[in-house]
Amino acid sequence: MSFIDDYKLDEIKNEVEEVAYKELERQLSAISDEDICKCTDCVQDMACFALNQIKPRYTVSLLGSLFTRVETETLIKDIEKVVRESVEKISQNPLHSKS
Numbered sequence: 001m002s003f004i005d006d007y008k009l010d011e012i013k014n015e016v017e018e019v020a021y022k023e024l025e026r027q028l029s030a031i032s033d034e035d036i037c038k039c040t041d042c043v044q045d046m047a048c049f050a051l052n053q054i055k056p057r058y059t060v061s062l063l064g065s066l067f068t069r070v071e072t073e074t075l076i077k078d079i080e081k082v083v084r085e086s087v088e089k090i091s092q093n094p095l096h097s098k099s
């Protein structure tokens with residue numbers, strides 16, 4: 001048994017990830033496929049770029065959120081803004097060549 005298994009550290013989740021992925025999906029689905037590249041590399045870049053700007057919120061998933069409703073609403077607004085910026089930035093400067 002490893003330390004991670006002993007203490008079930010894999011039950012710890014970053015709540016921000018789930019919210020950010022949902023928001024990214026929502027925003028990308030509103031943009032036509034012809035307008036921006038939605039390949040795996042670009043979408044992963046968008047997710048990383050957004051997540052790196054948001055302070056993580058780790059919780060043990062089984063215990064539910066440690067955060068208040070107001071904190072969560074503020075977080076969701078921040079995530080919407082950061083995801084929008086990420087989509088713009090990555091789609092204008094993809095790591096691969098533009099096709």
Ligand SMILES: [Zn+2]
Nearest residue numbers: 037039042094
């Ligand atoms: Zn791409």
